[in-house]
Amino acid sequence: MVTKLKSRDNLKYLILVILICICSTVLLSRYGSFYEAGEKAQKEKADSMENVISDMGDGLAIGNCILDNEISGGREQSELLEEYGMSQFNLLKKYMEYGAFDRNGESLLKSTSDSVATRLLSDSDSIYGIRVAYTYDADGELSDIEVSGSRLTPEEEYEAEQSFLADVRFMEDAYGIELSGGQSMTLIYGMSAANVESYAENFYEDQRSGDMVIWYSGLSRSVNCMMLLLAVAAALLPTLLRTEEYKGKIFRVPFEGVILILIAIFGWSADWLYYPANILCRTVDGTLVHMIRPFRQMAEIGINLAMWSGIFLILCWAGACLCGIFTRKRAYWKEQTLTSMLIRWKNQHELHMGKDFVSLVKGIMKRLKKLVRKQYDALTHIDFRDKTHKAILRIVIVNFVILVVVELVSLMCGFEFYALVIYSIVLFLILRKFFRDVQRKYQMLLHATNELAEGNLDVVIEGDAGVFMPIQKELCRIQQGFKKAVDEEVKNERMKTELVTNVSHDLRTPLTAIITYTDLLKNETDPEKQKEYIEVLERKSFRLKVLIEDLFEISKAASKSVKMNYMQVDLVGLIRQVELENDSKIQDAKLEFRWKLPDHKVIMWLDSEKTYRIFENLIVNITKYAMAQTRVYIEMKEFSDKVSISMKNVSATELDFDVNEITDRFVRGDSSRNTEGSGLGLAIAKSFIELQHGTLQITTEADLFKAEIVLPRLSEGQTGQTEV
Template structure:
């Protein structure tokens, strides 16, 4: 706590003791001044009839003199007070006598150099005090507290000075009370500091769930920062755990999705070799073709998602009519939607909406979402597709009723190889929504998936801004 004081209270103990000695040496004269004041023999510059004038001036002088005396005593007391907390270190760092003994013990050097060093230190000290007074911030909470304490101390000293000579005993009692108060105050601060250290050590040991609720007084701002650090660590650990889980699931799902068609291909190749019936051989070849195409699509999807997530995909921006593009995708997959027995409801603008986009990537976004609807929607239900235009962007919303109960996390459904079909019985790679989301984000848009009961909702927002005006590199 010794170094926590302002520089003005870090004077050498010899200086503080000398000031106290001077105060006690002139105490007799100060007491005589008080006595002379009471006898109307001090600073009587007005006629004796002017009793009020003869009382006000001596009283003002008394207040100024005693305030100066008690301020010096208070300063000396605060300078010496750290000896109880710093102990041996206090004399090693601040005592002029110890510094002189160490200087002599270490060889000293020229006396002239030593004198110049002392003078330089005194000059530096005085300059620091002058600069501190010039740059004193009265709005700072710490400075306001110090001035409040000094003000209270001034009022108490003033009241003590009214007792005259007997005020010395009152001042001695006040000094004892002040010492007890300050000692208790500093012990409380030490306890609060230990509480902060305890919380810091807990964070260092990885105890992120331990609540920081202990009362730490003036260290409350530090505790609040520690809470933020704790929250940040918790979030980082959660993200890391999620990342590791995603990597594990990714490896498992990739292995499963690649292994299934590959195993089928190997099996049917052996059957084709041994089968003599031409009709069955043709059937086996058809199965091989389907499985090969399935494997080809999966590998292409892996390639696409790899480029999209690594931001290495090249975008070819052009002006396109996004309304016409969406209609084109829906028309191409009309037969699939009819087979799924879905009734389409469109709410699209009657006019063109020209947007700067990559036509192929945007087509793939709509394609993946429409395919997802045709696979997972409940038959004999309606599908709603709407598009609205604002000044800065275009918003497309697709809604459908899920065939299976929605039990998955909608925030994770756009991750790689995450599928709404947990049993993985339906044909799909689990990359459709992940690719759509990556392509949307590459074009500075957003894809948000939400669900309410069995209602599945995909909301796409694409900017209308010319990509050349964006600071982000559009090529990844």
């Protein structure tokens, strides 16, 4: 049994060795195809004018500065060499003719021969494969770029001009490369068709050995797949073969360390594969080792197999370190991870840790959580009624910070793609939480809106509505408005009921008296009695007439069909006239009126008839309800934009009514209705005052009743609405 287990244990090592040999051999057998694919990509790049032009732009931009300095002599050549180094322009000069010319076509460079200048200034496209002309003004600003040549189509010429312009702008902004100015000039570069091909071949020659093979031959993809296969196989073999884990401390590296190594291997594969790719190219070229042919081939095979076996062996080791995930399962995470080790160490040494350090860490985490929560709350409580510049700026800043962190992580670890995946996952989680919050708050407001639509005006509209907070406030206002409207409607319905009752009572009382006394008059023969009955009939008829007129006036005011006739009215004279015509009522009521009116005329633009009715109703109201043997104070005050008339008297009965309802129709100061009155006097007065854009305010204090009228000063012809 022990022998069987031992043989299985050795079997997993044998399988890994076989897999490593197979993968290395497969790669070695494909060297020719990898090399050919790299050569093909290099040739395509060399033949592509787009790639050639793209690689020339930076060099020509630096060349403009170097040639300008050669003309002006402003800086030493050694200083330029120190600043720009061996730039690409040094390579371009070997394949190009170049010159600098003023507006008149005169050469500004001594090194440019007459024949070269003639060719550069020629308009013929057959001379050069590529010809580039940069035109600068006296301030050193680029004003024009012209590209032509026999190797370029019109479309390629246009694209080249845009590419060279972008390169010049980039070099100016990024490195401050610009001309000194002082005179207008045109810098012209010309490269023959043969030199274009030679330049392209030489420029891409050094890239064929490494980059071309990595990116265009499929080498990187093949190596990554094989490495992944070997790592997974090493991790699963103990479980599949039901053997023990790999023995040795080398296979007890913590999970986090192995993952970091794997991330570095796969993330930086394009960088470290450059060296195996160069060995691949030199193997195919026969330049890897310098030996006679039979021994050279054996040495090359041995070197390449050893190289790939070493690389694959590292991946097998990484997979072997992770095999405990499948064999020990939960125990692996407790025993072979740095996180679990740190937690155990913390639990064992927490009492010995500095309390200040612990509190500092907790404080930092607390502030960080508070900051994140504050920014999130700010994003979920954007008020779209205000300018959203701050909100947009906050979102941009937060996103910028996250991208900076992602970029730093990717630079340190070299796995840009995985960093973007993590960023996308975090962004998805944040957006999911955000939209769930918005959806929940939207559903809350939608429920409240539906309840209001169903007529439930007592629905509770509360809670954090986030971005919908302004809408929530408006819904609360609508709710209060609906409640007020409903209460007002209930009040109006109650008033209508009371109106019918009061009208019936007030009309029936004099009408009943008229009918009764008419019947008595028919059967009465005594002249004295007849005279008495006629006086009662006359009084009751007059009472009925007044009541009907009041009903007519208040109905017109309520239906907004009162026609206003504005004119110049003397308020002092008008109120004196009301006093004179109601003097008998004042005397009968045993009241002493104290007038405090201006000595001069107070001319106002009013409806004289309606204003007279206002004063008459108020004074008659005083004679009915004021206590006998008391004083009544009537005062008029002038202001620049209005006139105020106040009337104060002591009530004969207790003032237990609501001052906000006393001006409603059929509301009387004596609820027992002992006095002769329709309850329409103050309502009519209030309606006529409001029709003239004024206000009537009733106040009480103990038994003191006060009515204050405020009428605005309207300019002549300013009537508001003549028919309301």
